[in-house]
Each structure stands twice: as C-alpha cells, then as structure tokens.
Amino acid sequence: MKVVAISDLHGNLPLIEEVACIYCIAGDIMPLNIQSNDRKCRKWLREYFIPWANNLPCTHVVLVAGNHDFVFYRMEKSDIDKIFEGSKVIYLENSGVQLEGLSIFGTPWCHQFGRWAFMADDDELADIFAEIPDNVDILITHDAPYGTSDICFQKVYWNYGEHIGCVSLRDAILAKKPKLVLHGHLHSTNHESEVLGDSDVYNVSLLDENYDLIYKPLILDVNEHS
Numbered sequence: 001m002k003v004v005a006i007s008d009l010h011g012n013l014p015l016i017e018e019v020a021c022i023y024c025i026a027g028d029i030m031p032l033n034i035q036s037n038d039r040k041c042r043k044w045l046r047e048y049f050i051p052w053a054n055n056l057p058c059t060h061v062v063l064v065a066g067n068h069d070f071v072f073y074r075m076e077k078s079d080i081d082k083i084f085e086g087s088k089v090i091y092l093e094n095s096g097v098q099l100e101g102l103s104i105f106g107t108p109w110c111h112q113f114g115r116w117a118f119m120a121d122d123d124e125l126a127d128i129f130a131e132i133p134d135n136v137d138i139l140i141t142h143d144a145p146y147g148t149s150d151i152c153f154q155k156v157y158w159n160y161g162e163h164i165g166c167v168s169l170r171d172a173i174l175a176k177k178p179k180l181v182l183h184g185h186l187h188s189t190n191h192e193s194e195v196l197g198d199s200d201v202y203n204v205s206l207l208d209e210n211y212d213l214i215y216k217p218l219i220l221d222v223n224e225h226s
Contacts, residue, residue: 001022001100001102001223002019002021002220003020003021003138003219003220003221004018004022004058004217004220005023005025005026005202005204006024006026006204006206006218007027007066007204007206008028008066008184008205008207009025009029009206009207010029010030010032011030011032011034012213013049016056016217017057018217019057019058020058020219021058021060022060022062022099023062024204025062025063026066026106026140026141026184026185027063027064027067027184027185028067028142029065032068035068035069036070038070038074038075041069041071042071042083046083050083050084050087053088053089054088060088060090060099061087061089061090062089062090062097062099062140063084063089063090063091063092064093064107064108064141064142065093065108065142066108066110066117066118066142066184066185067117067118067119067185068116069108069118072091072093073108073117073118074117077091077093092106093106093107093108094107094108096136102137102222103135103136104136105132105138105178106139106141107129107139107141107142108142109128109129109142109143110143110166110185111143111166111168118142125169129168129171130172132172132176132178133176134177136176136178137179138178138180138182139180139199142183142185143166143169143183144165144185144189144201144203145165145169145170145173145181145196146167146169147163147165147196148170148195148196149165149183149191149202149203150164150165150189151163151190152164152189153188154187154208154210156209164186165186170196173197173201174197177199178199179199181201181202182218183201183202183203184203184204186205187208187209188205188208188209191203191215202220204217204218
C-alpha cells in the first residue's frame with residue numbers, strides 16, 4: 001500500500017508522477033498573496049487546486065488545513081465538503097476516514113504563536129487532540145510534535161536551534177500511538193524518519209523557510225509500518 005505525503009505548498013502545485021493509492025497533504029496549501037482573501041481562495045481551489053489534485057496519480061487525496069489556510073478556518077466543514085464534492089479530495093478537520101483498509105485521522109490545529117488560523121493554547125489543544133482515536137494507521141497533522149523533527153536547520157532570524165513543536169500534540173501521540181505521523185508547518189526541520197513513542201514521524205513540507213521548493217515528496221509503503 002503506497003502513500004505519498006506532502007505539505008506546505010503555499011500555492012505551488014508541482015508535477016508529481018509517483019503512482020500511489022493515497023496522497024496525504026498536511027496543510028498550508030493556499031498561495032501567500034491571497035491567503036486572507038476568501039473569495040480568491042475559493043476561486044483558486046476550484047480553478048487550480050482541485051484540477052491539480054484530480055490529476056495526481058492516485059485514488060484518494062486526503063487534505064488537512066494549515067495555519068495559512070484562513071478560508072477553511074472561516075468556513076463550516078459542510079461547506080468545505082461541498083467545494084470538494086465530486087473530486088478526489090477528502091478534507092479532514094479533526095476528523096477521520098477509512099480508506100483502502102487504513103484508518104486516517106487529520107487535524108490542522110497548532111500551538112499558539114501569532115494570529116493565524118487553527119491555533120490554540122495548550123489546554124484547548126489537549127481537548128482537541130483528545131478526539132484522535134487510538135492506534136490509527138496514519139495521523140496527518142499540520143503542527144510538529146514537540147521534541148520530534150522540530151528543530152529548524154536553516155539559518156533564519158527566528159531560529160535559535162531549539163525544539164519548537166507542540167507539547168499537546170506530542171502528549172496526544174504518545175497516548176494514542178498512531179503508526180505514522182505526517183506533518184508540515186516547520187519547513188526545514190529533519191525530513192527523515194524520527195520516532196516518538198510507538199510512532200514514526202515525518203516532516204513532509206516541500207518548501208524551505210524561504211518558501212523555495214526544495215524537498216521531495218515522501219513515498220512510503222505503509223505495510224512496512226504496521
């Protein structure tokens with residue numbers, strides 16, 4: 001069972017030719033120049049993102065939002081589902097789906113660090129992440145769990161070489177024990193597998209901190225993580 005995972009497109013819609021059953025996208029898909037304009041974002045989804053997603057060489061595209069995806073934050077999930085109706089895209093917002101024998105749960109929520117979408121303090125996040133089921137096959141999160149693939153390698157002004165992931169998400173992963181965790185948000189941290197408790201964790205961002213497209217999609221055989 002092959003899965004391709006990507007994140008943090010920020011308007012980039014790259015040509016990906018790897019054939020897989022499921023493509024997972026871990027948030028921040030909107031172009032930076034329109035991210036606060038809901039009308040333009042909905043138009044971009046219809047005219048660019050959905051046609052691109054439908055052309056990906058897979059059966060299903062599972063999407064969670066990120067902190068730059070304000071349009072999803074301001075819409076009811078039922079209205080978001082209508083946008084993607086008839087496409088390959090399945091949108092998850094602290095919700096799950098069963099696909100091809102795999103249990104998948106997705107959440108866009110991140111720890112608070114500014115006035116962005118889908119952000120909350122640790123106490124609220126603990127309640128939100130409590131909805132993650134036990135032992136899911138794939139957990140798609142936008143944020144990174146604290147202590148795992150959350151040290152930035154790139155020299156940028158805000159990088160102090162410290163762990164900057166989400167404590168509440170770390171605690172939830174340790175408790176819920178998903179087999180795979182796929183996240184983005186922190187663009188240029190380690191993109192190799194890291195282990196958190198019983199879970200393999202991967203950063204799947206395609207962009208670096210300068211928003212340059214430098215990383216490759218993650219390609220996994222999920223049977224190797226069972």
